[in-house]
Amino acid sequence: MPEFPPRREDSPTFPLPHVEHTQPFRISSHPEFRSLRRAQRRFGIRATILSVGGFLLYVLVSFFAPAVMNQPLFGRLTVGLTLGLGQFAVMGVTAWCYVRHMRTRVDPLAHGLRVRMREDESRRAGPAAPRSEAGRFFQQGARGSRAW
Amino acid sequence: MVTAAAIDDSSLQLTFVLFLTVVVITLFTALLTAPQRDEISEFYLGNRAMSPLRNGLAMCGDYLSAATLLGSTGLVALTGYDGLMYLGGTTVAWMTVLLLIAEPLHRTGRFTLGDTIALRLPRRQRSVRLALSVCVLAVATLYLVAQLVGSVALLTQFTGVPSATTRTLCVAVIGTFVILYASLGGMPGATVIQIIKAVMLVVGVLFTAGWVLHHYDWNPNALLTAAADRSGNGARFLEPGLRYGGTVSNKLDFLSLELAIVLGLAALPHVLMRLLAPRGSGVLRSSLLWAIGLVGAICLGAGVLGLGATALVGQDAIVGTDRTGNASVLLLAHELGGSLLTALLTCLAYLTLLAVAVGLTLAAASSLAHDLYGEVIRKGRASETEELAVARLSGAVIGVLGILLALVAWGSNTATLAFLAFAMAASAILPTIIYTLFWRRFSAKGALLSLYGGLGCSVLLVVFSPVVSSTEASIYPDADFAWFPLQNPGIVSIPAGFFLGWLGTLLDKGRPEQSDVHEEFEIRMLVGADD
Numbered sequence: 001m002p003e004f005p006p007r008r009e010d011s012p013t014f015p016l017p018h019v020e021h022t023q024p025f026r027i028s029s030h031p032e033f034r035s036l037r038r039a040q041r042r043f044g045i046r047a048t049i050l051s052v053g054g055f056l057l058y059v060l061v062s063f064f065a066p067a068v069m070n071q072p073l074f075g076r077l078t079v080g081l082t083l084g085l086g087q088f089a090v091m092g093v094t095a096w097c098y099v100r101h102m103r104t105r106v107d108p109l110a111h112g113l114r115v116r117m118r119e120d121e122s123r124r125a126g127p128a129a130p131r132s133e134a135g136r137f138f139q140q141g142a143r144g145s146r147a148w
Numbered sequence: 149m150v151t152a153a154a155i156d157d158s159s160l161q162l163t164f165v166l167f168l169t170v171v172v173i174t175l176f177t178a179l180l181t182a183p184q185r186d187e188i189s190e191f192y193l194g195n196r197a198m199s200p201l202r203n204g205l206a207m208c209g210d211y212l213s214a215a216t217l218l219g220s221t222g223l224v225a226l227t228g229y230d231g232l233m234y235l236g237g238t239t240v241a242w243m244t245v246l247l248l249i250a251e252p253l254h255r256t257g258r259f260t261l262g263d264t265i266a267l268r269l270p271r272r273q274r275s276v277r278l279a280l281s282v283c284v285l286a287v288a289t290l291y292l293v294a295q296l297v298g299s300v301a302l303l304t305q306f307t308g309v310p311s312a313t314t315r316t317l318c319v320a321v322i323g324t325f326v327i328l329y330a331s332l333g334g335m336p337g338a339t340v341i342q343i344i345k346a347v348m349l350v351v352g353v354l355f356t357a358g359w360v361l362h363h364y365d366w367n368p369n370a371l372l373t374a375a376a377d378r379s380g381n382g383a384r385f386l387e388p389g390l391r392y393g394g395t396v397s398n399k400l401d402f403l404s405l406e407l408a409i410v411l412g413l414a415a416l417p418h419v420l421m422r423l424l425a426p427r428g429s430g431v432l433r434s435s436l437l438w439a440i441g442l443v444g445a446i447c448l449g450a451g452v453l454g455l456g457a458t459a460l461v462g463q464d465a466i467v468g469t470d471r472t473g474n475a476s477v478l479l480l481a482h483e484l485g486g487s488l489l490t491a492l493l494t495c496l497a498y499l500t501l502l503a504v505a506v507g508l509t510l511a512a513a514s515s516l517a518h519d520l521y522g523e524v525i526r527k528g529r530a531s532e533t534e535e536l537a538v539a540r541l542s543g544a545v546i547g548v549l550g551i552l553l554a555l556v557a558w559g560s561n562t563a564t565l566a567f568l569a570f571a572m573a574a575s576a577i578l579p580t581i582i583y584t585l586f587w588r589r590f591s592a593k594g595a596l597l598s599l600y601g602g603l604g605c606s607v608l609l610v611v612f613s614p615v616v617s618s619t620e621a622s623i624y625p626d627a628d629f630a631w632f633p634l635q636n637p638g639i640v641s642i643p644a645g646f647f648l649g650w651l652g653t654l655l656d657k658g659r660p661e662q663s664d665v666h667e668e669f670e671i672r673m674l675v676g677a678d679d
Binding site: 056 | 671
């Protein structure tokens, strides 16, 4: 497909499996690929429903059941105002959980599959293309980047 | 609309000097960092090796416009609880981006959203790219007009309703800066101004909010009590329903607005473009965390500013200056820090709208040059130099278009225009993004129907809404053809966009895409090409 050269010219890329005509390595039917898809999608959808849906629910309750929201808690702070502040806390916790989930569950799976695809590719390309070093270099991206 | 100039002349002059200084400095920096070689990747994406903090600042800068700084704060000052809910929605919007869209889009994207969709629907990519450019252009132009109209509204705070010449001059000067930054500087130039603006915004808002809290001995309860006392509404100020209470259609209007805010962000073209800028997904993730933290802090600070304005200035003075409440931050600054703080915050507001306008112009120009010219008109045969020239030219054309439209629509409400742009983005562009990433069967016909249909639906509903006719504040106050009761079309048009995408896919009887296209896309989306 001429429209899509590899996205980054300076980085290692791999020909996608179907391009090969000799016994392709079907990564999409690999059980690890399936669990990767499940792990990423399920968490994303659940967390979105929880945080965004929770906020919309808060808006709905505020307008259609104001009596619940108007009960005073401390001084001028009502239940509604406290829940509003709580939204920020919920967001913080959700973001933290997301990062932890991605680091522990998703990234290792994706990395493993990537390495496997590269090995498979270099095995077929012959011994002339040792690319595993490059893969390790880019893996540092998540933590090894500058703080500023 | 405005009875008296809010702030004295000395702070206007000070603002002028400050603003020019910042603009000249950033413009030089932007030109120095501008793409030196004729490479489209540098023009579209800028420096891809930036640290997460800088990326996060740039994202935050792209997202927070003058509508948040002045408009939302004014709403808090006037309506208390209802206004605070806006600010909540503004922050929650980032969760959709972080949790669902950012990383899959980043792994499959190249320069524009059209590239991601073309990877997924390669056979009919040209017509989809055309539709996408139309939607991006519509959303970006509307949002750009909102920013330029905001510059006139801001001037109004100082001089009273400006004369036609002053108005034209103001919009033309800001518009020219926008074109210079976007066309000459490209993404590197836009990034410079976004980062400077975001740093100033964070510092300015948090500093002033700290000052307000210090005034009340860091006791939020005292602030709330003072705000409620001087709001003219007593305890009702801290309860829902002051603005959007009463009738069911009022309440639905607010829900519609919140939907548009929460879902629209994920489809704003300049924010999407910013997501593609970092090189690795790990950097993107950290950048988003920074962005969420910064946006959250600014929204909390803006809430304190709004409450502080009511508590310290009093609602009568705020409404007396500007009925929409846009003046509240500046009045508060005048009360606390005299002309100097007022000038600083005004300068910040101008810089904010300038920076957002640059981001929008750049996003629209990229879409025109890359999707429309490069892929649809030249069918992928355009050279990089050629595409770059078209991108610079389209930046200028969009800027001029924005200036002209802003001069026609100068009297409209900035916040209303901005939220309409959010609603249009959420109904036209978001369904296609979600379906492309997560629905295996999604087809080109579905994409076309949801892009054109979502856009058409939201535009039609706006035309027949109170924004255009029937009320005092509408564009044609004397006519009455508003059969749609809500100010914001989101609650109808967003589901309509999703429905049309689904319907179009079901009705698509054409030859389906090859079965391995989706497989390949999914591998790229989950495993990624590198990093």
